[in-house]
Amino acid sequence: MNFFRQAALLALTGLRDLRQRRGAALVTLISVAAVVGVLVSLLAIREGTSIFSPRAARADELVVMGRGARNGFQSVLSRDTVLTVEDAPGVKRDAHGRPYAYAFVLVPVDAMKRNGKRGTVYLVGYTAGVDLVEPDVRAIAGRWYRPALHELMVSDPIRKMYKGMDIGSHLSLRGTDWTVVGVFAGSNSLSDSLLRADADTVMSTFGRNTYQQVNLVVASPDSVNRFTKAVTDNPAIAVDVKTVADDFQQNFGQLNQLLDFIAYFVGGAMAIGAIFGALNSLYASVDSRRREIATLRAIGFTSGSIITSVLAEGVALAIPGALLGAAIAWLLFNGNVVSTGGLIFHLSVTAHVLIVSMAWALVIGLIGASLPALRAARVPVARALRAT
Secondary structure, three states: OOOOHHHHHHHHHHHHHHHHHHHHHHHHHHHHHHHHHHHHHHEEEHHHHHHHHHHHHOOOOOEEEEEOOOHHHOOOEEEHHHHHHOOOOOOOOOOOOEEEEEEEEEEEEEEEEEEOEEEEEEEEEEEHHHHHHOOEEEEEEOOOOOOOOEEEEHHHHHHEEOOOOOOEEEEEEEEEEEEEEEEEEEEOOHHEEEEEHHHHHHHHHHHOOEEEEEEEEEEEEEEEHHHHHHOOOOOOOOOEEEEEHHHHHHHHHHHHHHHHHHHHHEEEEEEEHHHHHHHHHHHHHHHHOHHHHHHHHHHHOOHHHHEEEOOOEHHHHHHHHHHHHHHHHHHHHHOOOOEEEEEEEOOOHHHHHHHHHHHHHHHHHHHHHHHHHHHHHHHHHHHHHHHH
């Protein structure tokens, strides 16, 4: 009888024996399900915040800020500076000569969530050109805001999460009445966290006379250096240029690293408990079958096939637990919208998250089965056969 057939027969025998060890096996299954469920939910948060990661950024999109500013809140750009940036060489233009560029000004707005808690959203005033740079943002209800009027649009997640954000609702901002005229949706991006309005109208309401940032698209990869040199060497303006990927890394890199650490640290701590559960169950299996295993070794079954069979039993306990935990996390969290610090993102249980969680479960099963497997293979045959 070859090695694989020996291992398969032993594994089937061990699995049939699980009925006599239902309690220990159930503890292992529940432990693995809990580990995978928590890991999937934490990784779903990490996947949701990936919209703020460098890999979510366009390679041909650049950000222009006031010199020395780390983000839009610290940046100041005059109207003349914005015009100079938009006219610089290397900026992509449409058939009518319009630059693929827009400036914006943003202000925080207090709002009330539907659960009664207070939150913050950001009102962003855009100049013309935003439709060229962000063509995926579209109105899904109502209409777009009109310039020079106190009208704004809300993102679909904001409408669902906050009170008074439906079409026709009125917001009082700085003593001025603003009307919600439309709802927009993008591609699950940073724009989900925003209210949109006309830049000049926002600046007038909040007493601003400068913009904060310019986003633009270059005509080609070769245009990046040409554009950057043209604006940074211009003595009439003082700006810094960076890619959107660099901007995301600078502002959200630490957040993503923290979420990675929390997910794997918590998952690892819980995995240790699941490993002990697997050890308990599989040690019980080995002890209950000690004479049987010794007899099989005496008639020619190899130690390798015995070790393989116990490892397979550990994996067989881990996989159902992993599937149960992943299914529960998917039902409870996938697609949920989270708002924190003015940022809105969707929890996302992706194929990558499921693959990572299944690999985690397999590692738990294999580690939990390794010591019992070695014990089963090392027990002296004569002593095991004499045991009652």
